Amino acid sequence: MEGHYESPQRVKIVYSYLKEKGFAFIKPKIANENDLLLVHEKELIDKVKANTFFDPDTPNLDNIFRYALLACGSAIDAMRLCKKEFTFSLMRPPGHHASKTNVGGFCYFNNIAVSVAKAIKDGNANKVAILDIDAHHGNGTQDIFLGSKEVLYVSIHQAFIYPGTGMESIGNCINYPLPAGTKDKAYIATLSKALDKIKKFEPDMLALSLGFDTFMEDPLTGFMLTSDAYRKIGKIIASLSINTFAVLEGGYSKKMDICVYNFLEGMEGG
Numbered sequence: 317m318e319g320h321y322e323s324p325q326r327v328k329i330v331y332s333y334l335k336e337k338g339f340a341f342i343k344p345k346i347a348n349e350n351d352l353l354l355v356h357e358k359e360l361i362d363k364v365k366a367n368t369f370f371d372p373d374t375p376n377l378d379n380i381f382r383y384a385l386l387a388c389g390s391a392i393d394a395m396r397l398c399k400k401e402f403t404f405s406l407m408r409p410p411g412h413h414a415s416k417t418n419v420g421g422f423c424y425f426n427n428i429a430v431s432v433a434k435a436i437k438d439g440n441a442n443k444v445a446i447l448d449i450d451a452h453h454g455n456g457t458q459d460i461f462l463g464s465k466e467v468l469y470v471s472i473h474q475a476f477i478y479p480g481t482g483m484e485s486i487g488n489c490i491n492y493p494l495p496a497g498t499k500d501k502a503y504i505a506t507l508s509k510a511l512d513k514i515k516k517f518e519p520d521m522l523a524l525s526l527g528f529d530t531f532m533e534d535p536l537t538g539f540m541l542t543s544d545a546y547r548k549i550g551k552i553i554a555s556l557s558i559n560t561f562a563v564l565e566g567g568y569s570k571k572m573d574i575c576v577y578n579f580l581e582g583m584e585g586g
């Protein structure tokens with residue numbers, strides 16, 4: 317959609333950059349409706365399929381059902397392959413604002429939630445921790461997994477912006493709202509606390525809702541992370557030594573390619 321922040325361009329620039337740097341890519345397999353039913357009500361699936369949903373931020377694009385299924389399928393592939401090495405689904409639309417029953421915030425189906433639910437159902441993992449480091453709270457993911465014994469949801473996000481949730485922790489959903497203007501040092505200190513909670517949970521898989529709208533030049537949010545911060549963030553997460561995969565959420569700046577590259581370098585050891 318012309319003028320919408322969540323555009324194909326944001327993924328294209330990252331893809332070209334990573335390709336140039338020698339990263340390997342695989343084409344995603346499309347998800348099926350049974351995968352979606354693990355976390356979404358049938359009514360929502362039917363509404364996206366018929367393109368009859370309404371949300372002011374989440375446009376009724378042509379063929380959106382197919383694109384949303386591809387993004388979900390890619391997240392599932394990343395989950396399945398993460399036992400061998402760290403994997404990253406560089407796909408859009410994002411997912412973490414999609415709840416059991418609603419689209420929202422540029423999200424149609426919850427890619428990370430579908431892949432995590434599938435990991436547990438298919439025996440790829442017994443306990444999964446989701447770490448959501450997008451600048452926005454993943455209200456959809458929290459809605460889906462609240463009360464689950466197999467899933468821990470941990471989110472670091474900017475307080476008082478969309479969607480307005482995540483101001484406190486509740487049960488298995490641990491939230492770290494931080495003020496606008498948060499810089500590298502304070503962010504990474506909070507990340508360390510978040511990772512301590514994850515270690516205590518002893519998951520056998522870690523799923524990252526990976527947003528790059530925490531970057532200082534992002535047009536939508538007020539965090540002030542430098543591009544170097546992503547290398548450190550990747551390194552700290554990799555030091556947990558848990559089978560890890562990541563799914564792209566937000567990130568709307570022109571330098572998203574460098575931020576993603578730095579993160580992947582960090583995950584690979586520095």
Ligand SMILES: [Zn+2]
Pocket residue numbers: 450451452527529565566567
């Ligand atoms: Zn976001």
